[in-house]
Amino acid sequence: MDITVNILLTIATAATPLLIAAIGELVVERSGVLNLGVEGMMIMGAVGGFSAGYLTGSPWIGLLAAIAMGAVFSLLFAIMTLSLATNQVATGLSLTLLGLGLSGMMGTSFVGQPGARLPNLDIPGLTAIPVIGRLLFGQDPIFYISIALTAGVMWFLFKTRTGLTLRSIGDSHTSAHALGIQVIRYRYLSVIFGGACAGLAGGHLSLVYTPQWVENMTAGRGWIALALVVFASWRPWRVLAGAYIFGAVWIGQLHAQAFGIPVPSQLLSSLPYLATIVVLVLISRNKRLTMMNTPASLGQPFVPDR
Amino acid sequence: MSANQDGANLLEVRGLTKTFGTLTACDHIDLNVAKGEIHALLGENGAGKSTLVKMLFGTLEPNSGEIFWNGQAVTITNPGFAKKLGIGMVFQHFSLFEALTAAENIALSLDDGSPISTIAAKARALSYSYGLPLDPQSLVGDLSVGERQRIEIIRCLLQTPQLIILDEPTSVLTPQEADKLFETLERLRSEGKSILYISHRLEEVKRICDRATVLRHGKVVGHCNPRKETASSLARMMVGNDVPTVVRAPAEGIETAQPLLEIRALSRKPATPFSIPLRNINLTVRAGEVIGIAGVAGNGQGEFFESVSGEVPQQDAASVRIRGKDAGGLSITGRRLMGAAFVPEERLGHGAAPRMKLSENLLLSRHATDGKVFVGAGGMVKSDAIYAAAQRIIKAMDVRKSAPDPEAAALSGGNLQKFIVGRELDRRPSVMVVNQPTWGVDAGAAAHIRQTLIELARCGSAVLVISQDLDELFEISDAIAVMHNGELSKPLPIAEATFEKIGLLMGGAEPGHAEHALETS
Numbered sequence: 018m019d020i021t022v023n024i025l026l027t028i029a030t031a032a033t034p035l036l037i038a039a040i041g042e043l044v045v046e047r048s049g050v051l052n053l054g055v056e057g058m059m060i061m062g063a064v065g066g067f068s069a070g071y072l073t074g075s076p077w078i079g080l081l082a083a084i085a086m087g088a089v090f091s092l093l094f095a096i097m098t099l100s101l102a103t104n105q106v107a108t109g110l111s112l113t114l115l116g117l118g119l120s121g122m123m124g125t126s127f128v129g130q131p132g133a134r135l136p137n138l139d140i141p142g143l144t145a146i147p148v149i150g151r152l153l154f155g156q157d158p159i160f161y162i163s164i165a166l167t168a169g170v171m172w173f174l175f176k177t178r179t180g181l182t183l184r185s186i187g188d189s190h191t192s193a194h195a196l197g198i199q200v201i202r203y204r205y206l207s208v209i210f211g212g213a214c215a216g217l218a219g220g221h222l223s224l225v226y227t228p229q230w231v232e233n234m235t236a237g238r239g240w241i242a243l244a245l246v247v248f249a250s251w252r253p254w255r256v257l258a259g260a261y262i263f264g265a266v267w268i269g270q271l272h273a274q275a276f277g278i279p280v281p282s283q284l285l286s287s288l289p290y291l292a293t294i295v296v297l298v299l300i301s302r303n304k305r306l307t308m309m310n311t312p313a314s315l316g317q318p319f320v321p322d323r
Numbered sequence: 324m325s326a327n328q329d330g331a332n333l334l335e336v337r338g339l340t341k342t343f344g345t346l347t348a349c350d351h352i353d354l355n356v357a358k359g360e361i362h363a364l365l366g367e368n369g370a371g372k373s374t375l376v377k378m379l380f381g382t383l384e385p386n387s388g389e390i391f392w393n394g395q396a397v398t399i400t401n402p403g404f405a406k407k408l409g410i411g412m413v414f415q416h417f418s419l420f421e422a423l424t425a426a427e428n429i430a431l432s433l434d435d436g437s438p439i440s441t442i443a444a445k446a447r448a449l450s451y452s453y454g455l456p457l458d459p460q461s462l463v464g465d466l467s468v469g470e471r472q473r474i475e476i477i478r479c480l481l482q483t484p485q486l487i488i489l490d491e492p493t494s495v496l497t498p499q500e501a502d503k504l505f506e507t508l509e510r511l512r513s514e515g516k517s518i519l520y521i522s523h524r525l526e527e528v529k530r531i532c533d534r535a536t537v538l539r540h541g542k543v544v545g546h547c548n549p550r551k552e553t554a555s556s557l558a559r560m561m562v563g564n565d566v567p568t569v570v571r572a573p574a575e576g577i578e579t580a581q582p583l584l585e586i587r588a589l590s591r592k593p594a595t596p597f598s599i600p601l602r603n604i605n606l607t608v609r610a611g612e613v614i615g616i617a618g619v620a621g622n623g624q625g626e627f628f629e630s631v632s633g634e635v636p637q638q639d640a641a642s643v644r645i646r647g648k649d650a651g652g653l654s655i656t657g658r659r660l661m662g663a664a665f666v667p668e669e670r671l672g673h674g675a676a677p678r679m680k681l682s683e684n685l686l687l688s689r690h691a692t693d694g695k696v697f698v699g700a701g702g703m704v705k706s707d708a709i710y711a712a713a714q715r716i717i718k719a720m721d722v723r724k725s726a727p728d729p730e731a732a733a734l735s736g737g738n739l740q741k742f743i744v745g746r747e748l749d750r751r752p753s754v755m756v757v758n759q760p761t762w763g764v765d766a767g768a769a770a771h772i773r774q775t776l777i778e779l780a781r782c783g784s785a786v787l788v789i790s791q792d793l794d795e796l797f798e799i800s801d802a803i804a805v806m807h808n809g810e811l812s813k814p815l816p817i818a819e820a821t822f823e824k825i826g827l828l829m830g831g832a833e834p835g836h837a838e839h840a841l842e843t844s
Contacts, residue, residue, distance in 0.1 A: 195418040197402030
């Protein structure tokens with residue numbers, strides 16, 4: 018029983034950074050902007066969070082620093098693509114490359130240092146309940162944030178007027194502009210929100226997952242988050258499902274490798290990717306629904322004529 | 324200049340100017356709209372009408388000039404401010420969001436925080452009271468163009484505007500839908516609202532408008548009472564000189580002529596969730612005749628053209644036959660080699676590669692059919708021959724351009740269309756299929772294109788024209804068929820065709836045509 022609980026907990030820990038980064042990117046893409054710089058913003062969040070936590074000794078300050086770092090770094094992307102109307106794909110890719118390089122440079126002196134770890138939740142009485150206690154009341158704070166974030170984004174996008182406006186901009190920025198909606202302002206805020214989420218996801222890696230700094234420690238998670246958004250056809254609950262499927266198969270294959278089952282490890286390592294794609298493709302079979310949820314103006318620069 | 328003092332003018336525009344680079348789209352425009360009148364803004368494509376109303380609605384910023392609203396000078400900086408003043412706009416190119424419902428679309432333009440369900444109920448009530456029934460829950464992507472326009476109108480009316488600007492509202496409607504719109508406009512006028520009505524259709528301006536301001540090349544060339552003018556005097560004001568009339572000699576012996584283009588039981592599944600399937604289309608175009616296909620935009624004309632041209636080949640090779648041979652499985656080039664020629668609707672991207680020269684565009688479409696002339700030994704391109712051919716087409720079609728061999732994108736829409744049509748006509752094709760031959764082309768050039776299409780047919784070719792412009796189809800066709808919801812009606816000989824009959828078919832009123840999905844009032 019204890020082993021099961023432990024496995025479930027590790028799955029949640031593996032899924033959380035993917036979920037947060039993907040939910041942030043989902044909001045960005047719903048506004049019609051394609052930011053391929055998730056990996057870069059994530060690693061900047063990781064190094065920012067670690068260094069602030071290490072220098073102040075407080076993982077909470079580290080957490081705030083990770084969010085701020087991601088947001089500030091995404092602002093660079095926003096200025097380039099929204100104010101200067103550069104190509105979003107190229108700018109996003111350079112953001113990732115810049116982030117990986119810059120974080121490596123900033124983190125040189127932190128390599129091998131023990132970092133501050135965010136404590137897990139501990140509610141007397143509740144956390145001690147067998148099985149569900151630790152699952153529901155004993156995880157790290159970012160796990161709860163990730164769930165709240167998903168629910169919050171769902172509510173925001175589909176239940177509020179502002180969310181409707183954001184989706185309309187993603188559907189057609191020219192129509193939105195014609196109605197007098199401040200397209201660029203909405204997109205700025207979306208990109209910064211996405212950056213803050215990616216930063217938080219990076220902070221999860223360096224403050225919870227493995228509380229230390231290792232160069233390139235995001236190890237492609239930003240790219241997985243990006244893929245999740247597309248395969249989840251821009252719907253929050255599917256992003257959640259995708260992140261957890263990925264996390265579950267990831268942890269599962271690690272255990273399988275540890276048991277030494279006679280399947281090539283390369284095949285096992287590729288399983289999480291395969292499983293996630295297959296499941297998400299299956300649930301997005303409905304072409305019509307997918308079409309409705311795809312932001313039609315995704316990736317197109319918007320330059321209003323004046 | 325001072326503002327109008329008696330307060331009868333709702334809107335006054337003085338010397339409004341807008342330039343884009345070296346082009347002056349609007350040049351010192353003066354305009355008065357009185358309370359409770361329908362005021363027409365007349366002009367050809369590119370005369371500056373849309374630019375003017377965009378400045379009135381705050382989506383474009385004028386370079387100079389003044390706008391007075393109820394006698395007060397105002398600077399309209401954004402559409403939100405225009406709406407606050409009481410200006411509502413029904414756009415020409417719809418400003419709707421396809422992936423959202425009608426109610427959500429309406430909510431987006433209303434600034435109050437009321438819930439979507441309240442807005443939906445209000446929209447439904449208002450739409451029925453004006454006889455423009457609307458289902459607020461329907462997805463815009465699923466709606467016909469006429470239905471989409473209802474959403475635009477209802478959305479505009481819900482803002483209780485004083486002035487409603489309608490930009491080319493009837494270009495997408497059937498004649499019956501247009502009648503319904505005119506009733507609505509007359510009712511709005513009787514309620515004291517002012518309407519600025521933009522159009523290049525003279526008959527409807529004569530019918531409903533109280534006054535007209537005529538624009539040409541960005542300048543106001545006259546104010547008049549359209550009811551006291553004739554269609555040809557209005558046209559002369561708009562165009563600047565007399566428009567040549569198209570002559571159509573009656574076609575003789577068509578029934579026995581050889582069928583050059585045959586379409587047999589052509590069906591096609593919808594390519595995307597929002598597109599139209601083709602349902603069992605049959606049509607024969609014989610040597611010497613022009614067949615027109617009418618229909619409201621988005622009823623499958625685009626899909627039909629793609630299937631006939633070979634942009635999308637068919638499974639069933641016999642579904643398209645050119646000069647008596649199966650062509651359904653062939654590509655565009657294959658069909659061209661059989662003697663067919665095609666002019667698609669989109670000029671830039673389909674009809675021509677925008678960043679390539681006219682001569683290069685000529686080679687792109689005719690390298691196979693005119694291989695011997697344009698391509699020499701070892702696949703080397705014969706630039707001189709191509710250049711000479713391009714110049715011949717430019718001369719024959721009177722294409723106006725700024726350089727000897729400019730890029731396609733450097734030409735105005737009308738001139739590029741003349742070149743594209745000329746490029747195909749130059750081959751003397753035995754089958755010619757044209758989608759929207761004169762969309763956005765000025766009146767003189769349009770008459771020229773129409774005349775050449777008729778002449779091509781009279782020389783023994785089969786000509787098929789798809790158009791939304793009913794006047795055009797009545798001018799050039801020997802028979803008109805109507806496309807509705809992916810089905811094609813039987814061609815009606817021009818002697819029997821009337822606007823009313825064609826309009827009913829466009830609305831889907833024929834046995835065998837699917838009933839319109841929406842409930843009628």
